[in-house]
Amino acid sequence: MNVGSTRRGGSVRAGLSMGRESTRANRRRGRLLPYALILPAVLLETVVHLGPILAGIWTSLTRLTQLNIRDWTGAPVVWWDNYRSGLDPSGPIGGVLWETFLRTVAFTVLVVAASWALGMMAAYLVNTEFRGRAAFRALFLVPFAMPTFVTVIGWSFVFDRDDGALNHLLVDQTGVLDERPFWLIGGNAFWAMVVVAAWRLWPFAFLMLLAALRNVPGELYEAGVLDGASRWQQFRRITLPVIRPVNAVVILIMGLWSFNEFTVPYVLFGPQPPESATLLASLIYEHSFVNFNMGLGSAMNVLVLLFLMGVSVWYVRTFLPRTHDA
Amino acid sequence: MREGPAFRWFRRAGLTFLTLFTVLPLYVVVSSSIKPLADVEGTFSWIPERVTLAPYLDAWTTVPLARYVANTLVVSLASAALSLPVAVLAAYALARFAFAGRRAFRLVVLSTQMVPGILFLVPLFLLFTQVHAWFGVELVGSRPGLVITFLTFSLPLSIWMLTGYLAGLPREIEEAAMVDGLGYVGVVWRIVVPLATPAIVAVGVFAFIIGWGEVLFASVLTDSETRTLSIGLRGFASESTVQWNQLMAAAVLASLPVVLGFLLLQRHLMRGLASGLAP
Numbered sequence: 001m002n003v004g005s006t007r008r009g010g011s012v013r014a015g016l017s018m019g020r021e022s023t024r025a026n027r028r029r030g031r032l033l034p035y036a037l038i039l040p041a042v043l044l045e046t047v048v049h050l051g052p053i054l055a056g057i058w059t060s061l062t063r064l065t066q067l068n069i070r071d072w073t074g075a076p077v078v079w080w081d082n083y084r085s086g087l088d089p090s091g092p093i094g095g096v097l098w099e100t101f102l103r104t105v106a107f108t109v110l111v112v113a114a115s116w117a118l119g120m121m122a123a124y125l126v127n128t129e130f131r132g133r134a135a136f137r138a139l140f141l142v143p144f145a146m147p148t149f150v151t152v153i154g155w156s157f158v159f160d161r162d163d164g165a166l167n168h169l170l171v172d173q174t175g176v177l178d179e180r181p182f183w184l185i186g187g188n189a190f191w192a193m194v195v196v197a198a199w200r201l202w203p204f205a206f207l208m209l210l211a212a213l214r215n216v217p218g219e220l221y222e223a224g225v226l227d228g229a230s231r232w233q234q235f236r237r238i239t240l241p242v243i244r245p246v247n248a249v250v251i252l253i254m255g256l257w258s259f260n261e262f263t264v265p266y267v268l269f270g271p272q273p274p275e276s277a278t279l280l281a282s283l284i285y286e287h288s289f290v291n292f293n294m295g296l297g298s299a300m301n302v303l304v305l306l307f308l309m310g311v312s313v314w315y316v317r318t319f320l321p322r323t324h325d326a
Numbered sequence: 327m328r329e330g331p332a333f334r335w336f337r338r339a340g341l342t343f344l345t346l347f348t349v350l351p352l353y354v355v356v357s358s359s360i361k362p363l364a365d366v367e368g369t370f371s372w373i374p375e376r377v378t379l380a381p382y383l384d385a386w387t388t389v390p391l392a393r394y395v396a397n398t399l400v401v402s403l404a405s406a407a408l409s410l411p412v413a414v415l416a417a418y419a420l421a422r423f424a425f426a427g428r429r430a431f432r433l434v435v436l437s438t439q440m441v442p443g444i445l446f447l448v449p450l451f452l453l454f455t456q457v458h459a460w461f462g463v464e465l466v467g468s469r470p471g472l473v474i475t476f477l478t479f480s481l482p483l484s485i486w487m488l489t490g491y492l493a494g495l496p497r498e499i500e501e502a503a504m505v506d507g508l509g510y511v512g513v514v515w516r517i518v519v520p521l522a523t524p525a526i527v528a529v530g531v532f533a534f535i536i537g538w539g540e541v542l543f544a545s546v547l548t549d550s551e552t553r554t555l556s557i558g559l560r561g562f563a564s565e566s567t568v569q570w571n572q573l574m575a576a577a578v579l580a581s582l583p584v585v586l587g588f589l590l591l592q593r594h595l596m597r598g599l600a601s602g603l604a605p
Contacts, residue, residue, distance in 0.1 A: 033510055037419035038431060040412040041485060048478045049438045052449035059452060070459065072452050122344050125337050128329070136341060138589060143348055145588035147539030149556040150577040153563055154351030157358060157370070157570075165354055168370040199347065231333060253440075260442035263541045267560055271545075281444050281542075288448045289546055301445045308440065 053305075060299035066292035075295065082299035097283065097300060104280045107194060108258040114198040115254055116247075119205025124235070126206075127213045137210075144203035152267035155196045159183035159268075184269065189277040197264045201257065205250055212246035213239065248319040256308065280304055359574035366570040381575035388572050391579070393551075394558035401469055401554060402537030405476035406484075406530045413484035414526060418518055420485070421492035422500075432489075439482045443542045446478045451546060467549035475543040480533040487532065491525035492518065528594035535584045555580045 060082055062075035088094035126137055143151060158165045160183075167180045183192045216239060224234045240247075262281035265273040271290060273282055284304070288297030358366050359381055361374045385391055419425070420432060454465035465471030499521070500513050508516065519526070544554045553561070559580065562573050588595065 030510075031425070034419040034423035034425040034428070037415040037423075037514075041416035041435075041481065042431070044412055044477060044481055045434065045438070048450070048474060048481065049434075049441075049446065052446045052453065052478075055449035055453060056445060059449065064452075069452070070455060073456065118344065118347075121340055125340050128337065130337065136345070138592070139345065139348060141588065141592060142352065142585060145535070145585045146352070146581050147535075147556065147584060149539060149541055149559055150355065150581045151351050153559065153573065153577055154355040156563075157354045157574075158351055160370075163367070163369050165350070165370045165372075168372075172369065199351070256440040260440075260444075262442070262444065263539075266541055266545065267556075270564060281442055284444050284448075285542075288444070289451075294448055294452065297444075297448050301442075301448060304442060305445055308442075309437075312437070312440065 056298045056301055059295055060302050062295050064293075064295035064298070069292060069294065072294070078295070082296045083303070086296060086299050086303060093296065100278055100280055100283045103190070103276075103278070104259060107190070107197070107261070107279060108255055110194050111197045111201060111258040111261075112251060112254045114194070115202040115205050116251060118198070118202040119207075119209055122202070122206045123209035123213055124239075126210060140203050140206050142203075143200055144207070148200060148263045149267050151200065152196060152264055155192075155199070156184065156268055159192050161185075185274055187276050189269065189274045193265055193268060193273075193277045196268060197258060197261055200264065201254055205254065208246060208250045209243065212243040216242045245321055252312070252315055252319075256312070259308065355574050355577050359571055359578050361571050363569060363571050366574075381569070381571040382579070384569070385572040385576040385579070388569055389558060389562050389576070391558070391576055394553060394555045395580075397469065397548070397552055398538055398554040398556075401472045401476060402534045404469075404473045405480045405537050406533040408473065409477060409480040409484045409533055410526060410530050413481060413488050413529070414519065414522070415514070416485045417488035417492050418514055420489045422497065435482045435485050439479065439486065443478065447475065447543055447546060450475055450478075454547075466547055467552055469552050472543060472547050472552065472554075475547060476537050476540065479536060483536070484529050484533055487529045488522070488525060491522055491529075495521055524594055528591050531587050531591050532595055535588060538584050
């Protein structure tokens with residue numbers, strides 16, 4: 001994108017054409033124009049993003065519970081108390097937060113890995129020639145298009161212990177298992193949540209990677225064939241390196257989405273998921289809107305934000321190629 | 327590349343697995359929605375023995391489904407409609423001008439989409455209670471309050487996607503219009519907006535779809551009067567006696583409009599996502 005030349009070219013040309021106004025006045029107008037254009041967006045962003053972030057930082061420094069929630073600006077300032085109890089690994093609150101943090105990292109890694117693998121496989125297969133490609137492409141989009149609350153209700157019917165489709169298949173029909181396991185209670189709840197989250201997310205990887213595969217020049221493969229490379233070698237040596245930049249972005253976005261996951265556990269388990277399926281967003285939600293300890297919830301929000309910012313900056317520096325236009 | 331039989335079998339197996347995985351929960355929802363209540367309540371059966379469409383009618387009276395639909399429609403439409411004009415202007419600035427602060431603005435737009443919603447929800451909830459204390463306007467539980475929170479995702483998303491589209495439009499048309507004496511306002515209104523109409527519609531639909539399925543904000547900021555579909559159906563599912571077949575029918579009805587919209591506009595939506603994502 002040659003943005004640099006736009007302003008000069010645009011305003012000079014406009015200045016030449018509009019003889020009534022002096023070129024200088026017009027150039028100033030041209031310089032102010034982008035600010036006028038983004039002004040409404042900046043104002044709205046201030047209201048819905050910047051203001052809340054600042055208010056959140058402030059409340060994270062106060063003791064804000066249901067007792068003083070109606071007058072939160074007068075809540076007593078406790079400075080780092082919320083952070084201290086949140087970060088103390090031996091305290092009751094900090095211990096849970098660290099555990100939940102590690103669980104959320106594990107969840108993110110598993111969901112992103114599974115979604116990427118499924119999406120990559122689907123994109124690779126749909127990108128070959130065969131009859132019915134368009135139908136598969138449309139079908140694979142559906143999980144992404146469906147409202148999460150609908151599909152998760154469907155999954156809860158799959159995972160139900162007594163009457164669910166999965167236990168019916170595993171126990172009644174095939175006899176793989178003798179006992180009906182609980183899928184939505186105890187340790188299995190974590191895996192059920194991973195499956196549902198990956199089911200929802202992989203079509204995104206599929207779409208992005210399919211678009212990327214289409215842009216791989218065919219000559220590269222022809223050269224590969226001449227050199228006698230197998231399909232797998234071509235994938236490893238040609239496809240993956242070429243689509244690397246798209247991969248890096250897709251993995252970052254899926255990682256951030258998964259780390260912030262709230263909807264899947266909320267619909268699958270309710271406002272308070274079982275311990276094995278409690279992610280950071282659910283924990284903060286519980287502190288803020290179930291226990292109404294908003295000061296603590298805000299402090300955890302700030303910690304999550306700092307962590308995500310740090311990881312994103314590191315990731316972008318390490319894996320994203322620098323471009324002339326950022 | 328030539329396809330050997332091994333690869334064809336690999337493809338068949340892969341596509342079969344992906345199809346079964348994709349269809350499983352959808353099939354459970356749809357097949358349960360056409361069973362009589364007695365057949366849904368027992369152990370799951372893959373093939374419905376008796377088929378009825380009654381749940382699709384009864385669901386409307388068991389829960390105030392029409393009110394849920396109306397609430398969801400109003401809030402999602404309003405947030406998409408509010409975001410779009412603001413986003414078109416900002417996206418045009420980002421796509422066409424170099425200005426001090428452009429990088430920072432772009433970074434803010436991109437990063438706010440990645441921030442967890444709960445980070446905005448807690449302070450917005452507090453700000454809403456403060457607005458109530460100062461001005462007597464109750465935003466918690468109201469539709470306008472929910473619209474404001476929906477802007478936290480619909481606005482940056484719209485700016486981001488539209489910037490990608492607008493940057494791809496040829497700028498010669500705009501330059502020619504300027505040479506013909508059209509001012510900047512005229513260029514945006516008469517040239518850019520008509521050219522980008524398909525993109526604007528697609529982005530609006532996308533923002534609408536996300537609002538339609540939103541759970542987090544709606545779970546805190548709606549009451550029994552303003553409840554949206556997502557929260558209404560979740561409440562439906564957690565009652566002590568649940569008409570499961572009706573719940574599933576309501577779920578099918580709730581997803582029809584967005585799935586159709588998505589499939590109709592998929593090409594536009596994908597191009598928008600892809601161009602916004604291009605590194």
